[in-house]
Amino acid sequence: MTFLDYITENYGMLFEVIGLIIMLSISVHIPKKMKIFTIAAVSLMFIETIVFHLEKWTQTFETLSIARPLLTATLYSIYPIILILMLGITAGTMSKKVFWLLMIPEILSIPAYYSSQWTRIVFYFKEDNHYSGGLIPSLPYFIFIFYAIVFVFVNFKYLKNYYQINKLIIGYIVIGPFAGVGMYIASSSEKDYIPFFGSAMLLYFIFMYIHMAKVDPLTSLLSRQSYYKDLENSRNINCVVSIDMNYLKYFNDNMGHEAGDKALATVSKIMRENSGPNGIVYRVGGDEFVILYSGVSEEEVQQRIQTMRDEMAKTEYACAFGYSMRLPGESIHDTIRKSDELMYINKANMKKECPVINYVDPRVQ
Numbered sequence: 001m002t003f004l005d006y007i008t009e010n011y012g013m014l015f016e017v018i019g020l021i022i023m024l025s026i027s028v029h030i031p032k033k034m035k036i037f038t039i040a041a042v043s044l045m046f047i048e049t050i051v052f053h054l055e056k057w058t059q060t061f062e063t064l065s066i067a068r069p070l071l072t073a074t075l076y077s078i079y080p081i082i083l084i085l086m087l088g089i090t091a092g093t094m095s096k097k098v099f100w101l102l103m104i105p106e107i108l109s110i111p112a113y114y115s116s117q118w119t120r121i122v123f124y125f126k127e128d129n130h131y132s133g134g135l136i137p138s139l140p141y142f143i144f145i146f147y148a149i150v151f152v153f154v155n156f157k158y159l160k161n162y163y164q165i166n167k168l169i170i171g172y173i174v175i176g177p178f179a180g181v182g183m184y185i186a187s188s189s190e191k192d193y194i195p196f197f198g199s200a201m202l203l204y205f206i207f208m209y210i211h212m213a214k215v216d217p218l219t220s221l222l223s224r225q226s227y228y229k230d231l232e233n234s235r236n237i238n239c240v241v242s243i244d245m246n247y248l249k250y251f252n253d254n255m256g257h258e259a260g261d262k263a264l265a266t267v268s269k270i271m272r273e274n275s276g277p278n279g280i281v282y283r284v285g286g287d288e289f290v291i292l293y294s295g296v297s298e299e300e301v302q303q304r305i306q307t308m309r310d311e312m313a314k315t316e317y318a319c320a321f322g323y324s325m326r327l328p329g330e331s332i333h334d335t336i337r338k339s340d341e342l343m344y345i346n347k348a349n350m351k352k353e354c355p356v357i358n359y360v361d362p363r364v365q
Contacts, residue, residue, distance in 0.1 A: 010049050013195040016202045017042050023205070031212075033088075038205055041085035045197065048078045064129045072123065072131075073113035076140040080106050082197060083147040086204065087154055102150060109143050112136075148174065166211065173203050216283040218261055219268035227282040227290060234332040239293035239301050241279070241323040242336070242343040243271065246350060248287040263317050270311045276304050289319075290336075298325050320347035 007014070020042055024035050055071035084106065116122040120134040152174055159166040177196035214226045222230075245267055252260040264287070271281045271289060278300075279291045293301060305321050312318055322343025326335040 006050075006053055009053075010195070013045070013049065013199075016199060017046060020202050020205055023209070031217075034208065034212075037085050037088040038201075041082050041201060044078055044082050044085065045201065048075065048082070051075055051078070059129070061129050064125050064127050066117075068129070069117035069123070069125055070114065073110075073116065076113045076122070077106075077110050079140070079144050080109075080147045083144070083151050086201065087147070087151050102147075105143055105146055109139060112139065148178070166207075169207055173200050173207065176200055176203075219264055219283050221268050221272060221281045221283040221289070224282065224284045227284050227292075230280070230282075230292065231332055234292075236294040237292050237332055237335075238326045239296055239298070239323060240326070240332070240335045240339040241291040241293070241301065241305065241321065242339040243289040243291070243322075244320045244343055244347055245287035245289075246318045246320060246347065266315055267312060267317050267319055270308055270315075274304060274307045274311055276300070279304065301325070318350065320344070320350055322346055 021039065024038060051071055051074050055068060055075060058065050058068040058071060061068070084103070087102075112119075112121045116134055117124050122134045122136055122139050124132055124134055126132060152170065155170045156167055159170065177200045180196040214222055216223045245264065248260055248263060251263050264283075268281070268283065268289070271291065275281050275291050276293075276296070278296045279293045282290045282292070284290050301323055305323065308319075309321070320343050322339050322341065322345070324335050324339040324342065326332065
């Protein structure tokens with residue numbers, strides 16, 4: 001296969017990959033770590049296409065070349081690594097311990113692939129250059145499916161506190177390539193699968209770029225712009241919870257803005273993890289937050305607020321809460337106004353009970 005043949009056959013994927021790299025270079029919403037993982041995954045896709053065509057070229061040999069089992073082992077190793085890199089785009093907060101535990105199947109399988117020509121664990125090639133399955137011929141497929149499942153799970157977990165439509169989009173992006181692979185297998189096609197995943201990678205990046213544009217970078221909550229946008233279609237919202245953090249100015253003035261950022265990130269995480277599946281949390285100001293609920297009872301809202309209060313009580317931070325159930329025919333802005341009024345009453349009462357912040361500077365302990 002000539003260089004021109006390679007370009008012609010892979011033009012669609014190369015066009016997508018180059019376009020994705022260009023978008024990465026000009027994007028402002030995507031964090032640096034996400035860009036690094038994306039570029040690494042895209043680069044590996046490019047390498048895979050070269051390896052695939054080299055392996056396909058060795059299939060034309062009348063006798064076995066040692067290059068063919070090594071190229072096959074490389075292909076089996078690359079596919080899961082691409083998924084792992086894509087996993088890193090979303091799982092930026094994953095601990096190193098969890099990451100390396102997830103890596104164990106891939107780490108153990110790579111030596112099996114590269115030694116397989118001699119051990120016959122996964123595959124081997126006969127002297128006439130024909131492929132034969134080994135003791136565990138389906139190992140590459142099991143490993144790949146495992147990481148695909150982990151990828152879906154991590155994305156769903158990451159997106160659980162955002163819009164439900166996001167999960168449907170991720171499902172579409174993940175199912176699409178596998179559907180293409182299934183059609184290739186059913187038709188006994190020997191074409192490369194990676195262009196499917198190149199397209200999925202492009203869609204995934206576009207999705208994450210749009211998603212990150214809606215998210216407050218410090219707290220990972222939805223932004224003020226998202227809040228206003230969602231109020232335009234508010235007919236299903238039946239409860240508003242207004243939240244204001246106490247003493248943020250103290251942290252910024254006396255401890256520095258880094259301490260203030262830590263405080264905001266901490267209370268935001270508590271709200272995000274305890275607001276429930278029917279609540280969407282927004283950061284609408286410096287220390288102001290709103291939770292919009294759909295289809296909840298007043299009892300459930302009270303329980304959610306109490307849980308958030310209890311979790312914040314375990315920290316050195318505190319927030320004032322107010323909520324209002326939306327009455328039939330009431331405008332969402334009237335519901336928000338009543339919720340804000342109750343929150344300010346709660347804030348005043350909290351300051352009466354505790355006029356001085358109960359916080360010890362760790363630098364003077």
